Amino acid sequence: MTQSGRREPAARSGEPPSDDRERLIRGSFIFRGLEPELIARLAGLSRIRRLAKGAILFQQGDEGDALYGVIVGLVRISVASAAGREITLGLMEPGDMFGEIALLDGLPRTAGAQAAEDSVILVIDRPHFFELIEAEPRLARHVIELLCERLRRSTDRFSEHTLLRLDARLARKLQSLAAGHGRAVRGGMRIALKLSQSELAQMLGASREAVNKLLQRWSRAGILRHERGAIVIAAPKRLDEIAASE
């Protein structure tokens, strides 16, 4: 995930970066541990798509005819209401696979996917995937595990969202960001925020203003410190309390 060559574009011109493909497939949860020759075969069957920031990969309601993986970049998974209100369900980073539900059950996509940065995406088309799943029973087991994990996340998100107030949800989000992307510095845990406040708000299903006011209040209370493009959690204990409150 924090690979060396992450910063530069995956391939200078049009040639397919087939080692990238293999590396992604080999490292991705769903295909991990499969025989090398199967991986190579899959890599051969897969396609590459490049998306400029903001480009839409698929939309809610589309037909789900492929499985995707992020090689480079960031993809936002989100649902939207008829009136355009949108909430983001997750951000997919290099190494993550997504789009499995509609792929597996053949029904319309439950969410949309959009490039949050310029991205390089691996595409495995439906027939190829099923071909493989027939050939490799162990894969089914992996798929089941992936789905369980997704289902767990989904249920957790739902109960958090319906049972907790915004302050607790935001506190938890900061904690999980710290766990995933944080670095211990003196005076606390530093989170390099790639996220704007409005993106954060969208992940929490709240308005930008509400998130801003909480962050500001916590700053004044000494729980957080703002740095350029980053937030430092200065008093994790107090954040714990907020996260645990109703």
Added chain:
Amino acid sequence: MTQSGRREPAARSGEPPSDDRERLIRGSFIFRGLEPELIARLAGLSRIRRLAKGAILFQQGDEGDALYGVIVGLVRISVASAAGREITLGLMEPGDMFGEIALLDGLPRTAGAQAAEDSVILVIDRPHFFELIEAEPRLARHVIELLCERLRRSTDRFSEHTLLRLDARLARKLQSLAAGHGRAVRGGMRIALKLSQSELAQMLGASREAVNKLLQRWSRAGILRHERGAIVIAAPKRLDEIAASE
């Protein structure tokens, strides 16, 4: 589902109703279409549990070591906050299987299960289930489909809950109740409500009072009519409008 002998207790005394077990297993989504001898074997490996109304089958956080199915009765799946606020995720009826997530991934249960009526429950213990899944690759496919369906429902529920106001959610709930348990009568679609208003509210993640006030308002507006233990949808079109509103 509307089986003949549904009203009387599944078995007079202690003898295991093994035909009931086989029927449930054969008819349940997850095991449908499997060879009869496999079904019989599974039925032999399964256990029966009887639960009085209100009895708890498992709680959020418990170890998930079994898969369950409802033979007779009704089981409520719900999540609760630390402060005791509770919201119900689903009601399991005869023929439904549940408890698969924790069974499959071995992590703590994401939700709790409680008998909403006196119930007879089929229990398939973890080792037996995995034994079977090894022996019958087709079963894995069914499990994948079941998980996809659950994941879809879960995502849908989440977006409904975060994007829609209570009136739209209630309207949709009434529509889906009508679709599942409704009967066309003159003057509209009649739903025989086994649910009290507070149970309804719990399914929508709202307060009893708020649900009551909406139902009342819609009654006055001629959209609904209240009958004893039932609700009649008199103006489905207007309910559609509410369901589609933000």
Added chain:
DNA sequence: GCGCCGCTATGAAGCACTTCACAGAGCGGC
């Protein structure tokens, strides 16, 4: 029939958030 209990009905007050409106801050382009 009386009393009790759970369900329904409804108003009043409060609260957590949203929406709107606006101001400043930082930054990249030319």
Added chain:
DNA sequence: GCCGCTCTGTGAAGTGCTTCATAGCGGCGC
């Protein structure tokens, strides 16, 4: 360096719901 972005900060008003309080209704036990 100034213009035009997008992002941040903040107050005021509004709203959709919750919580609390109170009352009536209906059925069931004895």
